[in-house]
Amino acid sequence: MSEIIVAKFGGSSMADANAMLRSAKVGLDNKANLIVVSATYGTTNQLIELSELAQKGNWTKCESLLDQINEKHYKIAKDLGACEEINSSINNLLNEVKTISKGISLLKECSPKAFDRLQSFGERLSSTLFVKAVQNCTKQTVKFLDAREIISTDDNFSKATPIVSNIESNCKLKLKDCLEGKALYVTQGFIGQSPDGSTTTLGRGGSDYSAALFAEGMSASTLQIWTDVAGIATTDPRIVKEAKPIDVITFQEAAELATFGAKILHPTTLTPALRKNIKVFVGSSYEAQAKGTWIKKECEDRPLIRAMALRNKQCLLTLSTPKMLHAHGFLLEIFKVFNDHKVSIDSITTSEISVAVTLDDATLLNKSLISDLEELANVKIEQDLSMVSLIGNNINHTPNLAAKIFKALGNINVRMICLGASKHNFCFLVDENEGKNAISYLHKEFIS
Numbered sequence: 213m214s215e216i217i218v219a220k221f222g223g224s225s226m227a228d229a230n231a232m233l234r235s236a237k238v239g240l241d242n243k244a245n246l247i248v249v250s251a252t253y254g255t256t257n258q259l260i261e262l263s264e265l266a267q268k269g270n271w272t273k274c275e276s277l278l279d280q281i282n283e284k285h286y287k288i289a290k291d292l293g294a295c296e297e298i299n300s301s302i303n304n305l306l307n308e309v310k311t312i313s314k315g316i317s318l319l320k321e322c323s324p325k326a327f328d329r330l331q332s333f334g335e336r337l338s339s340t341l342f343v344k345a346v347q348n349c350t351k352q353t354v355k356f357l358d359a360r361e362i363i364s365t366d367d368n369f370s371k372a373t374p375i376v377s378n379i380e381s382n383c384k385l386k387l388k389d390c391l392e393g394k395a396l397y398v399t400q401g402f403i404g405q406s407p408d409g410s411t412t413t414l415g416r417g418g419s420d421y422s423a424a425l426f427a428e429g430m431s432a433s434t435l436q437i438w439t440d441v442a443g444i445a446t447t448d449p450r451i452v453k454e455a456k457p458i459d460v461i462t463f464q465e466a467a468e469l470a471t472f473g474a475k476i477l478h479p480t481t482l483t484p485a486l487r488k489n490i491k492v493f494v495g496s497s498y499e500a501q502a503k504g505t506w507i508k509k510e511c512e513d514r515p516l517i518r519a520m521a522l523r524n525k526q527c528l529l530t531l532s533t534p535k536m537l538h539a540h541g542f543l544l545e546i547f548k549v550f551n552d553h554k555v556s557i558d559s560i561t562t563s564e565i566s567v568a569v570t571l572d573d574a575t576l577l578n579k580s581l582i583s584d585l586e587e588l589a590n591v592k593i594e595q596d597l598s599m600v601s602l603i604g605n606n607i608n609h610t611p612n613l614a615a616k617i618f619k620a621l622g623n624i625n626v627r628m629i630c631l632g633a634s635k636h637n638f639c640f641l642v643d644e645n646e647g648k649n650a651i652s653y654l655h656k657e658f659i660s
Contacts, residue, residue: 216391216432219244220401220423224440225497226338227253229291232345235438238500240350242436245390246357246397248423249342251334252284256402256416259309259331266316274313282306285337292344301340309333324369328403329411335359335400335419343398353395361386363404363425365412372404372412374425376484383429391430399426420478424492428484435485435492437477442496443505444469444476446519451648452655458519459503460511465518465603466492468637472558472601473523482507514605516613517658522647523599525573526558528628532566533589543567545588553581558599559630559639568628570599570641597627598647601639602654608635620657624650 219242225235226249239247250256258281265273289302312330316322322330339356346354364378389395401419404412414421420437427435444466445455461469463486470477476494485492486509495504536542546567550557555578558570573595575581585591607613608631617638618626627641642650 216430217244217434217436218246218423218427218432219436219438220248220419221438221497223250223253225438226250229288232342233348235497236345236349238438238497246426248399248401248419248426249339250401250419252338255334256331259334262313263316263322263327263330266313267320267322269317269320271317274317278310288341292341292348294344298340298344302337305333305337325410328369328413331413332403332411335402339398339400346398355395355397357397357399359400359403359422360405360411363422365404365406367406367410370413371415379425379429387430417478420481424481424484427490428488431488432490435490437494438497439476440496440498441476442499442502443494446659447651447655451651454660458505460506460508461518462511463507463509464636466507468603469519469521472599472639473521516610517602517604519603520651520654521601522651524644524647526570526597526599526641527573527576528568528570528594528597528641530566530568530592531585531589534565536565549584553578555581561628561630596644597641598644599639599641600647600650601637603637606635607638616657620653621650
């Protein structure tokens with residue numbers, strides 16, 4: 213085959229039978245060889261809630277939630293005219309959800325291993341149903357693929373790390389019909405399998421990442437990400453109504469946008485695509501004819517400011533101690549604490565006796581992290597902040613840019629600035645209640 217195309221459809225594209233049929237047609241019209249799907253809209257949240265209720269021993273509420281999940285998937289099956297085989301598969305999967313939930317309820321404990329297995333049913337149910345949706349729209353051979361046969365991972369449950377070399381060999385071994393164009397395969401995002409055969413997950417939003425891993429393993433020419441939004445915009449249109457669609461963007465710019473708050477892509481999605489130089493298209497399954505956005509290694513148009521992103525619920529940790537003055541090894545000790553707790557730092561600045569780092573607010577729930585840091589330095593915590601990021605090109609070599617940014621912000625106080633690490637990004641913290649205003653002012657200055 214000259215071209216191999218992997219297409220991924222998100223939860224909103226799996227919302228009901230009509231959405232599935234529409235998505236199936238989009239996948240077929242765009243010549244997809246393998247389609248990766250998320251759970252039906254809202255199901256992953258329901259499964260997480262189910263685990264929480266079960267741990268509390270609240271079986272009455274669990275049964276109510278199980279009924280909602282069952283009703284949703286049985287209705288889609290009925291609306292699609294599912295055959296006995298598919299209905300039986302759906303029934304077996306839903307029964308297993310109940311069995312696992314009952315076990316969690318009896319133990320009043322949900323291990324990471326059980327939690328990943330429970331979450332996996334969202335994608336396993338939707339993909340089973342989506343096979344029928346695609347079959348309703350084509351006469352070509354459509355096959356169901358269990359992603360766990362391909363996506364090999366370690367056993368770090370809930371945030372498993374893919375074993376890329378295994379994935380590539382699995383694709384060559386088990387996707388021969390797909391690679392030769394003899395069949396269209398439907399599979400799941402988000403889930404994988406550890407070396408001992410346990411079900412793992414790649415973390416929330418991991419379906420995009422799964423699709424990219426499949427594309428890399430198959431040496432695909434194109435990865436299509438179909439969502440409910442027609443491509444990437446210069447900022448969130450809910451914040452700035454004048455936000456403009458972006459036709460083409462580089463991998464570096466898109467990666468910065470995803471990392472610093474743009475919701476349309478999972479931050480890890482682009483890494484596998486970049487490794488194999490696979491073009492990525494982002495479009496809407498609801499507006500398939502819209503232009504969408506292409507993400508490529510290079511593009512001709514390289515504006516100073518391409519887009520901007522807002523990331524809420526940030527906190528600033530400032531660690532201060534005179535021990536840092538003219539001392540070596542102190543940063544190593546600090547980073548070792550973060551490493552031991554498996555906490556990722558977003559941005560960092562330093563002075564002679566202080567280090568300031570930004571983290572998600574949720575990290576503060578890790579009391580032992582803060583305790584370990586306090587053994588090294590005085591720790592000051594500031595919460596309810598937002599990270600504002602300007603994404604573009606040659607940012608760290610453009611004179612007068614900072615002056616224009618701060619003039620546009622007016623009276624908004626900037627808490628921390630991070631500039632210089634990347635020529636594609638200028639980011640800073642503001643109070644959370646000023647975040648949207650900051651984006652609006654900056655968009656007006658640099659883009660609108």
